[in-house]
Amino acid sequence: MIPAAFEYARASSVEEASKLLKTFGEDAKVLAGGHSLIPLMRLRLAQPKALVDINGIKDLDYIKEDGSKLRFGALTRHVTIENSAVVKQKLPILAEVASEIGDNQVRNMGTIGGVAAHADAAGDYPTIALMLDAEIVTNQRTIAAKDFFKDLFTTPLAADEIVTELVFPVANGPHKYIKFRRRLFDWAIVGAAAQKMNGGWRIGLTNVGTTPVRATAVEEALHKGAKPEEAAQHASDGLNPSGDLRASPEYKKHLARVLTKRAIEQAG
Numbered sequence: 001m002i003p004a005a006f007e008y009a010r011a012s013s014v015e016e017a018s019k020l021l022k023t024f025g026e027d028a029k030v031l032a033g034g035h036s037l038i039p040l041m042r043l044r045l046a047q048p049k050a051l052v053d054i055n056g057i058k059d060l061d062y063i064k065e066d067g068s069k070l071r072f073g074a075l076t077r078h079v080t081i082e083n084s085a086v087v088k089q090k091l092p093i094l095a096e097v098a099s100e101i102g103d104n105q106v107r108n109m110g111t112i113g114g115v116a117a118h119a120d121a122a123g124d125y126p127t128i129a130l131m132l133d134a135e136i137v138t139n140q141r142t143i144a145a146k147d148f149f150k151d152l153f154t155t156p157l158a159a160d161e162i163v164t165e166l167v168f169p170v171a172n173g174p175h176k177y178i179k180f181r182r183r184l185f186d187w188a189i190v191g192a193a194a195q196k197m198n199g200g201w202r203i204g205l206t207n208v209g210t211t212p213v214r215a216t217a218v219e220e221a222l223h224k225g226a227k228p229e230e231a232a233q234h235a236s237d238g239l240n241p242s243g244d245l246r247a248s249p250e251y252k253k254h255l256a257r258v259l260t261k262r263a264i265e266q267a268g
């Protein structure tokens, strides 16, 4: 399929990108890795009037240690996160998540900022961002992950706002992310993440609602001394996933419980 006609401009700084977005108006879109936006355009599910390409903004591509935090420039590609020695050491769950995203082409082009801004319920980083209380930094403000993923494909980003950075806490204790899918390169039908941090557990779920979910009932049960199997029964508390071609709502809830149990047991 061929996308509808659009204008194209390449920015070399965040300021220039923001100005271009303002000039083009509401129907303009940022182009990062293009691995979500371009397929949508080819299917004509998205028909932006203009694309502002940010791939020329070299200072948005970095991973920096900052005390007890790790800062990821928005243009950091999945492959860079997957292979980063500092991420493997300080936030290994994110390197492991990156290594399981799509295929080589997707990992070579897709960016962490793009996944956040796209806010697909099946995106993997948003689950980790939510459960670890990460922050999303834009050219205008800093937004806590819990306030960023508002609904399916919906964030508080304004039309001329650009994600510049994601900030995660260092977390290098026991951890595991399990993604249930039918084929190796598929998106998660359901995903479950477990991370031990500051003496407690953080549990996150992917694709069981319109946003990532933090399974606080499981965290609390573990805190009170429940065994993984018992605690994981709470993974589906309050969930109301929609069914799709691959899984019914009941099956997704079942997967949430089973994968959460496995993630806790296999962590570390």
Ligand SMILES: Cc1cc2nc3c(=O)[nH]c(=O)nc-3n(C[C@H](O)[C@H](O)[C@H](O)COP(=O)(O)OP(=O)(O)OC[C@H]3O[C@@H](n4cnc5c(N)ncnc54)[C@H](O)[C@@H]3O)c2cc1C
Pocket (backbone or CB within 6 Å): 029, 030, 031, 032, 033, 034, 035, 036, 037, 038, 039, 054, 074, 100, 101, 102, 103, 106, 109, 110, 111, 112, 113, 114, 115, 117, 118, 120, 122, 123, 124, 125, 157, 161, 162, 163, 164, 185, 186, 187, 188
């Ligand atoms: C076959 C395939 C399999 C995939 N599997 C997975 C998977 O298992 N897990 C997963 O998480 N992802 C998966 N993806 C998606 C992939 O990770 C994409 O790269 C990602 O969703 C979007 O990142 P991008 O850099 O490509 O963004 P783009 O496609 O360029 O942009 C996506 C959206 O975000 C906006 N945007 C991008 N960057 C910014 C920014 N800095 N500031 C403001 N807005 C911005 C764009 O305007 C657009 O609306 C898959 C993709 C494909 C094609």
